[in-house]
Each structure stands twice: as C-alpha cells, then as structure tokens.
Amino acid sequence: MIPAAVGYVRADSVEAAVAALGEHGDEAKLLAGGQSLIPLMRLRLARPSVLVDMGRANDLRGISVDGDTVSIGALTSHSDLEHSAELAAACPLLAHVASQVGDPAVRHRGTLGGSLAHADPASDLPAAVLALGGTLVATGPGGSREIAATDFFTGFLESALAADEVLAGVRVPVSTGGWSYQKFNRRAQDWAIVGVAVAEGGAGVGLVNMGSTPLRASAVEAAVAGGAGASDAAASAAEGTEPPSDNNADPAYREHLVRVLTERALVAAGA
C-alpha cells in the first residue's frame, strides 16, 4: 500500500533534527533507515504529519573506541556494525547481533538508533545493548542527557525519549569476555520468537520477545554472580517476564524456550 500523504523536511544534523521536531510538533516523526517506519506507514499503522529525514546526518554515523568505551552514532547501520573490524575486536557481541537482523538489504539501511528508539521487544539489538549495560545519549532543545539502557525502554514501542528529543548515539563498554546470541526462529529472515544475548560470561543477559519491552534477565545475572552453573542460572530465565502470545508461540512455550536458550548462551559464553 502507499503511505498516507505526509510532509517532509531534511535534517542533516542533530541540531537541525531537534529544531524540526520542535517546529512541527508531536505528529512529526524522525526518519532514519525507514526499515520499521516505512512498513508501518505502508500499512497505515503510522500516519505522521511530517517526516524529519535525518538519514544523511553523517555526523551521527560511525564507531569509535576510546579506552574502555565504544561510542556509536545513532545512524550507524546494522551493516556498518556487522562489518566493522574495530567493533569485532572491542565488542564482538554487538557486531554479531547486528549481522542477525533481518536480511542484507534491511541491514544496509536500518540503523542502531532506529532499532533502539523503535523499542520493539522483538528486535535483536536492544537486548544486546541491555546485556552490555549500554548508555544512550539523547539530544533535545536544552542539550544532551544520558539514559541508561535499563531505563530507556518504558513500554511497548515506547522509550524514555521526549517528543522533541533525538537519540544521538550509544555507548557500550569494551566487552571481550565470553558472549553469545541465541536467536530462535523458524523461517529465514524472521524476527526472533525468543532471543537471548549474553555478555561477559553471564554478567549481562538481555531477552528478546519476552514481554512488552526488551528485558534484562536480572535473576539469571544474579545467579551467575553468585556462582551458579549455566543450567541452574538458566532455570530462572523466565522470572519476571510476561511473554506475548502469537501465531508462533504461547507464553508457556516462550518460557520454555528462554530457559533453553539462556542455558545454551551461558554455556557458549563460558559460564
């Protein structure tokens, strides 16, 4: 289907994007890679009044490693993450998870910032950023603020960003300890029915599609910190989750899956 009529402005920097959001009000929407927003607009599930296209804000694109911190611009594509030798060395979990998103064409255009701001519990990258204990940088009219990944996802497709704020970038610690990403799906190209991201041998564990937001498996992290083995720690993976029911799986099956996948991920990560 063809999207509903919409206005369009180009914003080639973070400042221009913030200004455009301020000018056009609540019904305006940022457009990054468009790989979530355009499908929604085609189904007319999203009908923004104005698109603020920040796709060419090149100052928001790139990966840099400084000491023990990796900084990534919000417009960095999944494909950039997947192919970055620097990221593969400093934070292999994130590079690998990016390579598991959708298909190559989606990865060429979809961005890390879009994936996080969209706050879809079924997305892969939010779980990885949660497991890594990342920090998100939001820029608004009054300047920039930092939001811990654990505070960022506030509801189904809802984030802590204000209507006039732009997600400018993400910082994650350099993380080269044991890691794993287990994505369970049944068809090529599909979203995860359940996914589990493990960083630093189980110190950080993020869950995909186990509730209305991307989740952190705190009970598993605590068990690992307390010295539990993979199988014992994984037994608590469904604690505190509220898995959805859909054509692929009911909540009980998802709870089963998350325990199995968490154990596999912990074993692969050397827990």
Added chain:
Amino acid sequence: MEVSVTVNGEVRTADVEPRTLLVHFLRDDLGLTGTNIGCDTSSCGACTVLVDGRSAKSCTMLAVQADGADVTTIEGLAGEDGLHPMQEAFHECHALQCGYCTPGMVMAAVSLVDEYSDMDADGVREGLEGNLCRCTGYQNIVKAVLAASE
C-alpha cells in the same frame, strides 16, 4: 518535491510527493518496470535495487530518500558487451522459472557477492533470505550465485 536521482548512470529529475515509494518512482515516473512489487510487507525482495552500490528494498524506501543517490536497477546491469556475469550465471544455471523474483534476486545477489567473500552454499542461502522465490526451490539460484562469485 523535486528529486534528482542518478538511475543507471543517468540523472533523472522528477516532482514527487514525499510519500512516493522509490519503487513507484522507478516504475511509474521513469517507466523502469523491470523492478517488481511482490508484497506489502517488505518481505519478498522482488523490488530489490542497488542504492549507492548496496541492495535495498525499493518498496521500503521513499523516493525523497534517494535524492542525490546512485540507483541501479535490473535495466542498468548489462554493459556494452552483454549481460552482467550474474545475469549470465542465472541464464546458464536455469535459475528462474516464472521470472517474477528474478530482477530482485539478481540485484540482491550482485550486492551479496560484493559484500561477502568466499561464500559457500549456506552463506548464499542465508544472504538471500530476504528474497522469496515461489517456483525454483532455490537450488539453481544458489548454483548460479556460486558460479558467478567464482
């Protein structure tokens, strides 16, 4: 809005609504009907083109997003001296039946072999997961892509 896109090496300018999908710009404004539309859900890949050398689903991109970009469609793939090696390989390996998925499949494959080196059959299958074919069972498509990547 006026957009100016280099399509198959030629600068094409048109006045489009912001909501115009790139695939409709290519097909309806430029008459390049080689790029097909097979779904409403960004799933099938029939509409795949190259944007600045990399595969993109032209149904999941607005024409205004391509302003200033370099777009290659199936019509622009063959050169002066005949078919592109990927087209040649599809022909040689009989990698199509009805042909509906073929333009998108070929464009995705061209991008894939450029992006990933040393692919085996599994790599090709995974790399083409965003392109659906209802006829061939993929066997000969994989063969063709491997042949062209040698």
